Amino acid sequence: xxxxxxxxxxxxxxxxxxxxxxxxxxxxxxxxxxxxxxxxxxxxxxxxxxxxxxxxxxxxxxxxxxxxxxxxxxxxxxxxxxxxxxxxxxxxxxxxxxxxxxxxxxxxxxxxxxxxxxxxxxxxxxxxxxxxxxxxxxxxxxxxxxxxxxxxxxxxxxxxxxxxxxxxx
Numbered sequence: 001x002x003x004x005x006x007x008x009x010x011x012x013x014x015x016x017x018x019x020x021x022x023x024x025x026x027x028x029x030x031x032x033x034x035x036x037x038x039x040x041x042x043x044x045x046x047x048x049x050x051x052x053x054x055x056x057x058x059x060x061x062x063x064x065x066x067x068x069x070x071x072x073x074x075x076x077x078x079x080x081x082x083x084x085x086x087x088x089x090x091x092x093x094x095x096x097x098x099x100x101x102x103x104x105x106x107x108x109x110x111x112x113x114x115x116x117x118x119x120x121x122x123x124x125x126x127x128x129x130x131x132x133x134x135x136x137x138x139x140x141x142x143x144x145x146x147x148x149x150x151x152x153x154x155x156x157x158x159x160x161x162x163x164x165x166x167x168x169x
Contacts, residue, residue, distance in 0.1 A: 021037060021160060023162075024161060028072070032073070036061075036113045036156070037160055039058070040157055040160075043057060043102075047150055053100075053105065058109055059105065062105065062112065065113050066079070066083075074118055078115030079112045082111035082118070083109075083111035083112040086110055086111030086119060086123065087111055090107035090108075109156075110152055110153075113156065113160070114160075121158075121159075122157075123156075130154075133146070
């Protein structure tokens with residue numbers, strides 16, 4: 001039973017996110033939002049289990065989000081600014097050894113799909129939740145690696161589910 005618990009939680013998350021997206025989007029916008037949400041969920045799940053974010057998923061997702069930005073999401077200019085801000089933030093963190101390169105790429109992807117200023121509140125929420133978890137780990141004496149990709153993905157999912165104020169085309 002424990003073997004399948006992770007799959008059940010992931011399945012419930014997919015159903016819940018699909019329902020949340022259904023109320024926010026219609027037509028092709030729903031398809032784009034579901035694709036982006038699927039990438040975020042997959043990367044979060046892999047990071048939790050394997051402590052890495054797979055390049056085979058996140059790099060093509062970045063390319064698709066970049067190419068699709070003029071027709072889906074916040075628009076090309078907003079997407080580029082959002083990607084540069086979030087990706088740049090995590091790149092500084094990588095240089096300071098605060099996070100991994102997978103977090104940089106996942107942050108870039110989230111910045112591209114949410115755009116500026118749509119990424120502010122959702123990613124702030126993800127940072128807050130991640131910070132609370134990190135603080136709790138420190139208080140309980142658990143030091144060492146903590147996957148941060150799930151919290152970046154959480155911010156992206158919150159943004160897709162309605163925290164950004166724009167609608168995908």
